[in-house]
C-alpha cells in the first residue's frame with residue numbers, strides 16, 4: 011500500500027513553494043524528507059495530509075484519488091500527521107485532548123477514552139493522562155502529539171520535525187520509538203527532520219528538497235555522495 015504525490019505544485023500569493031515534486035511512501039518504510047529551511051517540506055506534508063490543496067498534481071492512497079478531500083477524510087483513511095507545534099487545549103486534560111481528535115472522527119466517547127489511555131501508555135506517559143494541556147515538559151508534550159496521531163490508527167504517519175528542541179538522549183530514544191512505531195503499527199513513516207544523525211540512522215531512503223524542488227533521492231549513502239545535496243547542505247560540490 012502506498013501514499014503517493016505526483017507532480018505537486020503549490021504557490022502562495024504567486025510565489026512558488028513547491029514545483030513539480032513527486033514522492034511515494036510505502037506502508038512498511040521510514041522515509042526521510044530533508045532540506046534546508048523553506049525547502050517546502052512542511053508544505054509537502056500539508057499536501058499529503060489534505061491540509062493544503064495543491065495547485066497542480068495528484069495525491070493518491072494506493073489507487074484512490076484524493077483530489078478535493080479534507081484533512082479529516084485523510085485521517086479517516088489512515089493518513090495522520092503531527093505538527094511542529096503540538097498545540098494542546100489548555101482547558102482540557104491530556105486524555106481529553108486526544109479524545110477530542112477521535113470524537114471529531116465519530117468515535118464514541120467510551121472508545122475514545124480507552125484508546126487515549128492505551129496510546130498514552132504506549133508513549134510511556136500514561137500517568138500524565140489527567141494533567142491539563144500546557145502543564146507538561148516540552149519532551150512530554152511532543153510525546154502527546156505522537157500519542158494523538160497514533161490514536162488515529164495511522165497507515166501512514168507523517169512526522170514534522172519530531173526531534174526539534176529535544177536533547178541528544180531524548181533524540182536517541184525518539185529514534186528507537188519511531189522504529190518501534192513503524193513495526194507495531196505496520197505504518198509507513200515520513201520523517202521531516204533537521205537532525206541528520208536521527209535521519210541517517212533510521213531511514214533507508216531519503217528525499218531531499220531545496221527551494222521547492224527535489225534535488226536528490228536515494229539511500230543515505232547515495233544522498234551523502236550527491237553533489238546537489240553537498241551543495242545545498244555543505245556549500246560544496248557542483249550544483
Ligand SMILES: Nc1ncnc2c1ncn2[C@@H]1O[C@H](COP(=O)(O)OP(=O)(O)OP(=O)(O)O)[C@@H](O)[C@H]1O
Pocket residue numbers: 022023026027045046047048049050051052053054
Ligand atoms: N501559508 C503560507 N503563506 C505564504 N507562504 C508560505 C506559507 N507556507 C509556507 N510558505 C512559504 O513556502 C516556502 C516553503 O515553506 P515550508 O514551511 O514548506 O518549508 P520547510 O522546508 O518546511 O521549512 P522549515 O524547515 O523551515 O520548516 C517558504 O518560502 C515559506 O515561506
